[in-house]
Amino acid sequence: MDCDSILDLLGEILIADVLKLYAHGLATKNCEFRSNSAMGENVDPEQQRILDENFSGSLQIDPKRARFPNCIVWTPLPVISWLIPFIGHVGICREDGVILDFAGPNFVCVDNFAFGAVTRYIQINKEKDCNMVCQGSTFIGQDQDEYDMDDALGKEGSTWDNALRKGTQEFQHHAYSLFTCNCHSFVANNLNRLGFQSGGWNVVNVALLVLIKGQWVSTGAMLKSYLPFVIVTGFGIIFGGITFLTFLAFFMVLLVGWFILATYCFKDFIQL
Template identity: 65%
Template sequence: MEESADPENQLMIEGNVPKTMQIDPRRARFPYCIVWTPLPIISWLIPFIGHIGICREDGVILDFAGPNFVCVDNFAFGSVTRYLQISKEKCCISPYPSVYNSEDGYIPDEPGREVSTWDDALRKSTQEFQHRSYNLLTCNCHSFVANNLNRLGLHSGGWNVVNLAALIFLKGRWVSTGSVVRSVLPFFISFALGLAFGGLTFLTYWAFFTCFLVGWFLLGTYCFKDLIQL
């Protein structure tokens, strides 16, 4: 019975989680990663907008998926299509992974410890967002991940929904060729159909919708700083 146990679960139970674990898209395990997947309808029209999450040391995905709800190990809008692994050396955290306990969650912080581990930072953000309302325009999945990155001190902080979206769009890696097709093909199909049946009218509405969303987050992030929550 002991020999047939899942090696990963055995490591967790024993509190001996390895410092680095291999990325395994088949099992949805992305250690120390930011992950992204397209959103229905919105990503079909604006392909660089999607749903985003952040992963624990053991690769389990956390994402802010609704009011007072952070999803654990069940990415809200389907499998991951893009990911970006973060180097711990670029964060202001302990070089040692936190100890995870399958029954109680995380072992409490040691007294007097000033710098959190990766999982400690994620736990604190999760606890905070479990008491937050969800709003696509003011407090969404990007707010949650930006909050985590600021706690982790990645590149000294300063993360918001705009530079986070740019980071994953410009530097994110595709999981597979199939993930590229799944993310991009619906946009080309919907755009082609829109032009075919709507022509200039469709193009006008599409440009207005895109400019509205992009402009909202730019203004809310850099001009009205209390508008977009982090």
């Protein structure tokens, strides 16, 4: 057998193997398609897509969709964060990642973080850090009416979402005050319900928790949080000098001092 014949034979064998693999791949896909069709032949494609998102992606952090499952979330406040960058607005998230935050009198925002996109977050390991029986959420895959109906039917259980539901219902009857009942009060209340790290949470240690352990969503989020403070402080020093620094120090001591005193010395002043 000459060289050309050998090359032709090898080429035929290679082509045959490729065709065999291709045919096997098609057969596998057809089997999977038939299997899926048999299992869910009446499932609407759009409904299936929503179910897939709810069950497979529900526990993944997705900043673009504002989904932070089992997280405490934080964003800077206008004006106040420009002067004191570690003070901001906080919320806590359901198991499906939807943000809940106390944003005004008798009003808890759902899936609409009051002061903009999340810049920092802390994800909580509920099995490890919560001293309660945190079962699977009853919410994933439900709409809001079904979520509320579960409560009406008494399906409370010891779940993460049920604890947050109770906290939300309580704060829907609270007046809002920056100094006595604010977003930090709401988060502290829910952390205590969850038994997070044995409880004992208040507005001060919630703020410290975010400051020390909070993860940045992105570099842009960090700039969004600190750049206004740098700019305001820079202009303040240029045009105000020592007067501005004195005002800034006084404002910081006054605001931070109030929360420390009201939390640890006058415990009835701040609602939780």
